Amino acid sequence: MEARFSMLDNAFAAKFGKRFAGVSLVIDQSPLPKVVQELVKIRASQINGCGFCTDMHTKDATADGETAVRLNLVAAWREATVFTDAERAALALTEEGTRLADAHQGVSDETWAQARKHFDDDQLGALVCLVGLINAANRMNVIARTPAGSYEAGMFADFAPKG
Template structure:
């Protein structure tokens, strides 16, 4: 697969990405565990078929000490016993927030209410921001056909 546009040399996209990266950092500042945010980003990337982000987030999770079992089972988290109730709530919110066209009215109330049992208002904001941000990254990578497999953990900071 050939890349259609280089995200890091296209003048418009480099400006956009600079702001996107700044916005994404906000989600890491309010107490949602990094592992939870990475699991959310991995799951959303799987749903969207973004190979670049699946590669990145699975490698970042491993780099931060996450087990291969939890990384590999995130696509089937509902049937897996290796996630906490808080992680399950975050993953459910991530899936519903990614598949908003599939449910009339967007994210179902029961999914949102379950998330509120595990996260405070700032943390919910961080999860919403993380879901919105990774959906944006997925679209950038899929539209421009960014290749996967070469990501090295830590290369982006």
């Protein structure tokens, strides 16, 4: 696949991307566990068909020590025994928050209650923001047809503003 448009090679899109990465840094530094953050990013990216983000986040998770078994089962997390109850709650919220058009009520009260059971207010705030942010990233990359496969773990570490 060939990209329609390079977001990094366009001055405006790159400027926006740096600010977008800055927002991501706020979530990265939140009390939401890193493993949950990566699982959420992977699952939303799978649902949205964003190969670039799926590639990026599975490679970053692997670099952070995530196992191949868990990464291979993210798409089938409901049938897998390798995820904690908290991770399952985050994955359910991610799916419902990503598939808003598929459910007229958005995130169900039951799913919200499960997330509330496992995450404090700061973690929930980060989780909600992360679901919104990864969905935005997925959409931009899908629209631009950013190809997957060439990402190397951590290659955008210097892209985000420091501090």
